[in-house]
Amino acid sequence: MSVTYPKGFRTNGVSAGLRRNGNPDLALIVNDGPLQAAAGVLTSNRVFAAPVAWCREVLAGGTAHAVVVNSACANACTGPAGLADAKAEAALVAELEGCPQGEVLVSSTGIIGQRLEMDKMTAGIRAAHAGLATGADADDVASRSIMTTDTHPKTTAQEFDGARFGGIAKGAGMLAPQLATMLVFITTDAVVESADLQKALAPAADVTFSRVDSDACMSTNDTVIVLASGASGVTLSPERLQEALTAVSADLARQLVGDAEGSHHDVLVQVNRASSTQAAVAVAREVSRSNLVKTAIAGNDPNWGRILSAVGCVPASVAPFDPDQVDVRLNGVTICRGGMIGEDRSLVDMTGREVHIEIDLAAGDASGHIWTNDLTHEYVEENSAYTS
Amino acid sequence: MSVTYPKGFRTNGVSAGLRRNGNPDLALIVNDGPLQAAAGVLTSNRVFAAPVAWCREVLAGGTAHAVVVNSACANACTGPAGLADAKAEAALVAELEGCPQGEVLVSSTGIIGQRLEMDKMTAGIRAAHAGLATGADADDVASRSIMTTDTHPKTTAQEFDGARFGGIAKGAGMLAPQLATMLVFITTDAVVESADLQKALAPAADVTFSRVDSDACMSTNDTVIVLASGASGVTLSPERLQEALTAVSADLARQLVGDAEGSHHDVLVQVNRASSTQAAVAVAREVSRSNLVKTAIAGNDPNWGRILSAVGCVPASVAPFDPDQVDVRLNGVTICRGGMIGEDRSLVDMTGREVHIEIDLAAGDASGHIWTNDLTHEYVEENSAYTS
Numbered sequence: 001m002s003v004t005y006p007k008g009f010r011t012n013g014v015s016a017g018l019r020r021n022g023n024p025d026l027a028l029i030v031n032d033g034p035l036q037a038a039a040g041v042l043t044s045n046r047v048f049a050a051p052v053a054w055c056r057e058v059l060a061g062g063t064a065h066a067v068v069v070n071s072a073c074a075n076a077c078t079g080p081a082g083l084a085d086a087k088a089e090a091a092l093v094a095e096l097e098g099c100p101q102g103e104v105l106v107s108s109t110g111i112i113g114q115r116l117e118m119d120k121m122t123a124g125i126r127a128a129h130a131g132l133a134t135g136a137d138a139d140d141v142a143s144r145s146i147m148t149t150d151t152h153p154k155t156t157a158q159e160f161d162g163a164r165f166g167g168i169a170k171g172a173g174m175l176a177p178q179l180a181t182m183l184v185f186i187t188t189d190a191v192v193e194s195a196d197l198q199k200a201l202a203p204a205a206d207v208t209f210s211r212v213d214s215d216a217c218m219s220t221n222d223t224v225i226v227l228a229s230g231a232s233g234v235t236l237s238p239e240r241l242q243e244a245l246t247a248v249s250a251d252l253a254r255q256l257v258g259d260a261e262g263s264h265h266d267v268l269v270q271v272n273r274a275s276s277t278q279a280a281v282a283v284a285r286e287v288s289r290s291n292l293v294k295t296a297i298a299g300n301d302p303n304w305g306r307i308l309s310a311v312g313c314v315p316a317s318v319a320p321f322d323p324d325q326v327d328v329r330l331n332g333v334t335i336c337r338g339g340m341i342g343e344d345r346s347l348v349d350m351t352g353r354e355v356h357i358e359i360d361l362a363a364g365d366a367s368g369h370i371w372t373n374d375l376t377h378e379y380v381e382e383n384s385a386y387t388s
Numbered sequence: 389m390s391v392t393y394p395k396g397f398r399t400n401g402v403s404a405g406l407r408r409n410g411n412p413d414l415a416l417i418v419n420d421g422p423l424q425a426a427a428g429v430l431t432s433n434r435v436f437a438a439p440v441a442w443c444r445e446v447l448a449g450g451t452a453h454a455v456v457v458n459s460a461c462a463n464a465c466t467g468p469a470g471l472a473d474a475k476a477e478a479a480l481v482a483e484l485e486g487c488p489q490g491e492v493l494v495s496s497t498g499i500i501g502q503r504l505e506m507d508k509m510t511a512g513i514r515a516a517h518a519g520l521a522t523g524a525d526a527d528d529v530a531s532r533s534i535m536t537t538d539t540h541p542k543t544t545a546q547e548f549d550g551a552r553f554g555g556i557a558k559g560a561g562m563l564a565p566q567l568a569t570m571l572v573f574i575t576t577d578a579v580v581e582s583a584d585l586q587k588a589l590a591p592a593a594d595v596t597f598s599r600v601d602s603d604a605c606m607s608t609n610d611t612v613i614v615l616a617s618g619a620s621g622v623t624l625s626p627e628r629l630q631e632a633l634t635a636v637s638a639d640l641a642r643q644l645v646g647d648a649e650g651s652h653h654d655v656l657v658q659v660n661r662a663s664s665t666q667a668a669v670a671v672a673r674e675v676s677r678s679n680l681v682k683t684a685i686a687g688n689d690p691n692w693g694r695i696l697s698a699v700g701c702v703p704a705s706v707a708p709f710d711p712d713q714v715d716v717r718l719n720g721v722t723i724c725r726g727g728m729i730g731e732d733r734s735l736v737d738m739t740g741r742e743v744h745i746e747i748d749l750a751a752g753d754a755s756g757h758i759w760t761n762d763l764t765h766e767y768v769e770e771n772s773a774y775t776s
Contacts, residue, residue: 046700046701047697048700077696077724078728078729079727079728112693112696113692113693113728113729114729220696220697220700291679295772296772299772301772305501308435308465308500308501309435309464309607311435312433312436312608313433316434323434324467336465338467340467341465375679375768377768379683380763380765383679383680383684383687384683384684384687384764
């Protein structure tokens with residue numbers, strides 16, 4: 001179960017014919033209420049797709065009845081015509097559901113710079129709407145409809161004090177700093193207003209989706225949407241709601257890292273004893289973006305010199321620390337101590353899927369992390385062969 | 389010819405036994421004067437190698453009689469013992485040349501976090517010194533002694549108004565923003581004081597070596613050194629000197645890009661009509677660092693969507709422009725016009741070694757460029773298999 005695990009939601013996914021391989025490529029999620037609260041975090045790329053522009057309008061209105069999502073085509077860099085296409089999708093769902101067009105969210109992922117095939121979209125939306133349902137099968141096909149290069153769907157279902165949360169996500173590549181073609185749709189039957197939902201979502205996304213940096217590339221279409229139906233009758237405290245959304249987001253974010261394009265390792269870069277959280281995250285991000293670190297990990301090489309070299313690229317104004325005080329621990333072995341050679345690198349076991357890099361800056365009490373992946377032949381293969 | 393093309397210099401290279409394959413790995417360049425002026429641009433990485441620390445001291449003194457360079461070991465992250473090793477190298481050259489220790493520059497490239505084998509260094513320095521010479525053979529072995537993963541030496545020899553300039557460079561990988569394990573040694577017989585040489589070198593390096601960004605990784609050992617002997621008796625105007633150093637640096641920088649690890653394409657990212665040079669370079673750098681752009685180019689895919697998506701990641705505060713006004717030209721074909729689909733992408737010929745990406749921001753009169761490379765299987769192979 002995922003998006004219909006909370007009460008008040010129906011979903012479906014169909015093959016609209018957008019993907020050449022005939023796999024499901026269009027999903028619809030409908031919120032039957034009683035509430036239709038919504039919140040979202042969208043890409044901060046200045047080049048953003050038409051559906052992102054439309055979502056901003058809908059979210060500003062504070063009410064969302066449904067979200068329609070397609071894969072295979074990002075509807076990005078398509079100009080006014082692309083925006084008209086996104087609005088036409090919303091209008092069709094609105095007509096079918098009997099709600100205002102301005103209450104239908106639209107989301108797309110896939111190739112940039114191509115128009116949507118609107119005849120296929122129209123037929124697909126009608127078919128998806130006709131089969132809206134609750135339960136495992138509906139959730140499963142919805143989660144598979146939003147996939148691009150993902151090798152499997154990502155889902156979650158969790159309960160907090162009687163309120164349920166469900167979610168689906170896609171994004172095997174382009175997971176990035178401020179999110180990146182990552183689409184995430186979370187549902188909940190908690191009772192909450194849109195403004196409070198947004199207040200809880202933003203910090204939750206900040207410590208989960210924004211701490212995933214697979215290849216440092218930020219997409220034009222990144223979208224995290226939360227829909228709340230209120231159908232459980234349960235109201236969570238603001239703190240508890242944020243806790244719940246953080247847990248749900250962390251679960252999905254971790255699954256996204258685990259399926260990043262061509263990766264062999266999931267890499268946690270944990271920075272401790274930093275002067276601030278911002279400094280810790282900046283150092284973690286610099287390390288997570290170093291192609292030399294990432295290729296070393298792909299080769300199971302405990303190359304702390306490359307890690308330390310990346311750490312040294314962070315300006316002192318961003319992260320004050322003394323390079324001669326920095327320790328680096330790799331899978332528990334302190335291979336670099338005080339900026340110099342530490343324990344024997346042959347002690348480091350790099351064979352597991354997870355690699356833990358711990359950097360101790362000896363500069364304060366704050367900490368922060370980034371999840372990233374190694375850089376492999378398969379990453380190059382997928383991204384040199386696949387037009388997106 | 390290269391470093392001994394200008395009058396007043398001798399050089400040599402030997403196999404000190406640092407490289408396992410027995411290739412030359414130690415070079416010595418001596419300035420016989422009459423002047424011993426020197427200038428340098430060194431890594432801005434906060435984690436910098438012992439020889440970089442020592443070079444800063446020597447350059448502050450304003451006089452450099454010689455430079456000794458080794459490959460195979462970076463002498464980085466080696467603490468006080470590593471600094472003592474660098475000073476011992478300088479002391480030995482000083483003893484052999486009869487000059488102060490503080491007038492001998494030291495440079496290293498290779499594996500980080502390992503001590504130099506000083507017995508081999510000592511024997512190598514003595515052997516190199518015994519064979520110091522001028523001419524093509526001496527220049528050739530010196531240029532090969534500083535190579536690591538380079539597939540061929542990089543050299544230049546140019547004359548400006550009777551003053552000669554020569555140079556050797558290495559760095560098939562880690563070419564980066566503020567330089568990166570790139571070592572460059574330039575000689576000239578122009579008459580110039582150290583302070584004026586530095587004034588000419590800094591802007592020359594800024595528009596050449598600092599505009600090469602192969603993999604965005606900045607090294608602990610980056611070094612550009614210029615030695616001036618004054619032996620020609622020719623004094624160039626400050627403008628002409630800067631022009632000469634820029635030409636010499638551009639020649640070497642272009643050769644470095646052409647031999648970047650595993651690359652199949654040399655990519656010029658040229659940004660035009662920007663609000664400032666800084667804005668143009670920031671946009672060019674963002675594009676040049678996108679692994680998605682770089683893998684697309686490796687696949688000969690004219691993927692303008694990924695280019696535009698990278699452009700959009702530059703904050704408006706850094707580079708003001710309207711994404712809907714941006715044109716992207718790839719090898720002369722305007723495949724993106726006004727942020728949307730332009731000419732047919734099938735018109736773009738990506739088969740040549742050079743790829744030209746031109747981005748028109750329609751935001752001003754400034755321009756700037758970055759040279760980068762594609763991201764290939766061979767890059768991953770070299771960097772996952774080779775410990776550096």
